[in-house]
Amino acid sequence: MTATTARADVDGASGALAFASEEDALRARFYGLIANLLAAPPDAAMLAELAxxxxxxSDLGRPLGTLAAAARETVPQAVAGEFHDLFIGVGRGExxxxxxxxxxxxxxxxxxxxxxxxMRALGIERGPSVKEPEDHIAAIxxxxxxxxxxxxxQPAELATQKAFFTAHLAxxxxxxxxxxxxxxxARFYAPLGALGGTFIAIEQAAFGMVE
Amino acid sequence: MTGRMEQEDAMSERNTRPHENRDGDAVTDRRGFLRLAGLGTLAGGAAVVTGGETVAGEPLEEGRAGGYRLTAHVRQAYDTARF
Structure with missing residues (x-):
């Protein structure tokens, strides 16, 4: 079912990436989804896809469904305004x-x-277009x-992922x-808050199951 | 996914002492737990929103989330070592 499809999608799109497991490919997608929506407001194409x-x-399925419903009920301009009020504001965002x-x-x-x-130890640097400090939630x-x-x-060992997560996010x-x-x-972003909180809790619990 | 598999996943999820397992068992438990949590809801599509996490080794120069990438000197080291 879905899992196999995901693997095919991922491999098909890149032709090169070898995730350690099905679950890892999907974890990367969740991190990417949440990062993208917190880095900048979604455009029309992204909203359509979210919808x-x-x-x-499931624990992640419920907030994801709510987020999809919110995407169906809004327009890019409204989400951009909300993003501004939340994270940019006049002087500062909420x-x-x-x-x-x-x-x-x-x-x-x-x-x-x-x-x-x-980041230095892992060989990670900011892209030239990034202005925010590295400890922005979307960057992490x-x-x-x-x-x-x-x-x-190359894909980081689970222990490396766990150490980074524990030190900088948990x-x-x-x-x-x-x-x-x-x-x-928050309107559109309220369910993203629920999704992000749930995802972090699940990651934390899952990391707790391995050394 | 069958009901039987879900049941087994739920049982392994309730194992509160994974460190007593062999490593392989802990990894299996973890994967089962993650599946039950609903990771599969992002399986079908959404590539635009998830941000091209499929691009192997390619820095997302203009990635929406900032394009965090491999540092130049580390990339050079990888290139030299033909990773």
Whole structure:
């Protein structure tokens, strides 16, 4: 069923990537989805694609279905306005989606330095188009996706993924997604908050099952 | 996925002491747990939204999420070693 299709899709699109498992390919997709929606508001093509996603009664399926329904009921302009109110604002947005802010109350503090150290060790750098500090939630999700998929050379060992997740996401990600789910400006983004929080909890539990 | 498989996955998920398993069992438990959590809901499509995580080794220069990529000197090292 679905799993086999996913493998075919992934391999077909790249012709080269060898995920360690079916589940890893799908984990990379979830990280990528959440990263993309938090990096910039979705355009019409992305909203249309989201609208076609079908949830189910699983833990991830429920918020994904709600997100798909929200995508069907909105337009790019409205989501862009919401994104602005949430993350950009006048002076600042309602939320500051940075590890450093969540862990210390200030931007560009020690958590950012720790992340940059980990990036150096893993050989990851910002693309030239990126302006935000590296500890932005979308950047960390993008890096997790890249570690799983092998964008940074080759797929990272599960232990490496777990160490990165534990050091840079686990301690503050749940609080950020809780805030996103409850943010006053959040409409389309509220179910993304639920999805992100659920996904982090599942990743945490799954990492807990291996050394 | 059959009901029987789901039942077995649920049983392994309730194993609260995975460290007592051999490594292989823990990995199997983890995969079963992830499947039950609903990862498959993203299996069919959504490639535009998930952001081209399918591009092997290609830096997403203008990737929406920032295009985090391999550093130049590490990439050069990989190239030299013909990874």
């Amino acid at each position: 076609h996603l079908e949830g189910d009664e 939320l500051l989606p940075y590890a450093s802010y969540y862990l210390t109350g200030f931007l560009n503090e020690k958590p950012l330095a720790r992340l940059r150290g980990a 999700f993008d890096m997790m996706a890249g570690l799983i998929s092998g964008r940074f050379g 301690d503050w990600g749940p609080y950020f997604f809780r805030d996103l789910e409850k943010a006053s400006a």
